Amino acid sequence: MRYDIITLLPELLQGPLHHSIMQRAIDKGLVQVNIHNLREFGLGKNKQVDDYQYGGGAGMVMMCEPLFNCISELKSQRSYDQIIYMTPDGEQLTQSLSNRLSMGDNLLIICGHYKGIDERIRENIVDLEISIGSYVLSGGELPAAVLVDSITRLIPGVLSDETSALFDSFQDDLLAPPVYTRPADFNGWTVPEVLLSGHEQMIEDWRNEQSYERTKKRRPDLLK
Numbered sequence: 001m002r003y004d005i006i007t008l009l010p011e012l013l014q015g016p017l018h019h020s021i022m023q024r025a026i027d028k029g030l031v032q033v034n035i036h037n038l039r040e041f042g043l044g045k046n047k048q049v050d051d052y053q054y055g056g057g058a059g060m061v062m063m064c065e066p067l068f069n070c071i072s073e074l075k076s077q078r079s080y081d082q083i084i085y086m087t088p089d090g091e092q093l094t095q096s097l098s099n100r101l102s103m104g105d106n107l108l109i110i111c112g113h114y115k116g117i118d119e120r121i122r123e124n125i126v127d128l129e130i131s132i133g134s135y136v137l138s139g140g141e142l143p144a145a146v147l148v149d150s151i152t153r154l155i156p157g158v159l160s161d162e163t164s165a166l167f168d169s170f171q172d173d174l175l176a177p178p179v180y181t182r183p184a185d186f187n188g189w190t191v192p193e194v195l196l197s198g199h200e201q202m203i204e205d206w207r208n209e210q211s212y213e214r215t216k217k218r219r220p221d222l223l224k
């Protein structure tokens with residue numbers, strides 16, 4: 001998978017995308033992350049990328065032209081499965097959306113700032129608009145990092161135990177069961193007996209039951 005991310009703040013993406021599982025996926029050549037600084041496509045000697053909004057009101061809007069030029073240059077080099085704009089009024093990011101996007105080869109992700117990007121880019125160029133939740137952040141970089149991380153873990157070979165993503169929450173519309181590690185008794189807090197039994201079938205049944213009970217209690221909406 002290749003991700004191209006357009007941003008005004010490349011530094012914000014360095015941290016989240018260059019550690020742990022993400023960095024290992026990059027090292028293994030399973031994913032490539034290319035960050036493009038929109039400022040380089042800014043207009044005039046000040047490299048302007050934003051302007052006042054028509055109709056008045058507080059907050060700047062990211063202009064069409066720099067975005068259009070940056071996206072056109074990228075599109076001339078490869079075709080994208082989806083051109084995505086991170087935005088609070090987009091489709092809510094879910095595990096099933098990440099699953100679907102993980103099947104692709106090339107994703108182009110646009111991070112907004114200020115009041116967001118000119119609506120005409122959204123109408124004419126963007127294929128998919130994604131929100132990471134019903135709250136407003138200052139920029140699209142953290143949302144883009146969340147999206148990239150959630151997709152990357154689903155790419156075969158990225159997780160060392162290939163099956164482990166299958167048992168994560170939401171994978172079957174169920175929350176994950178509780179997990180424990182050594183010691184079996186910590187200050188009198190014990191681990192459920194069944195997990196120490198070595199009986200695979202009983203352990204699996206227990207985990208399924210815990211998943212179901214936890215989902216029923218915390219996220220009954222997932223069971224519908």
Ligand code: SAH
Pocket residue numbers: 085086087088089110111112113114115116117130131132133134135136137138139140141143
């Ligand atoms: N005026 C916009 C918010 C702009 S926030 C509105 O009210 O809808 C600035 C940028 O941060 C957005 O362009 C978007 O790229 C990003 N952003 C903020 N919150 C987000 C969220 N919940 N999900 C995805 N992107 C978000």
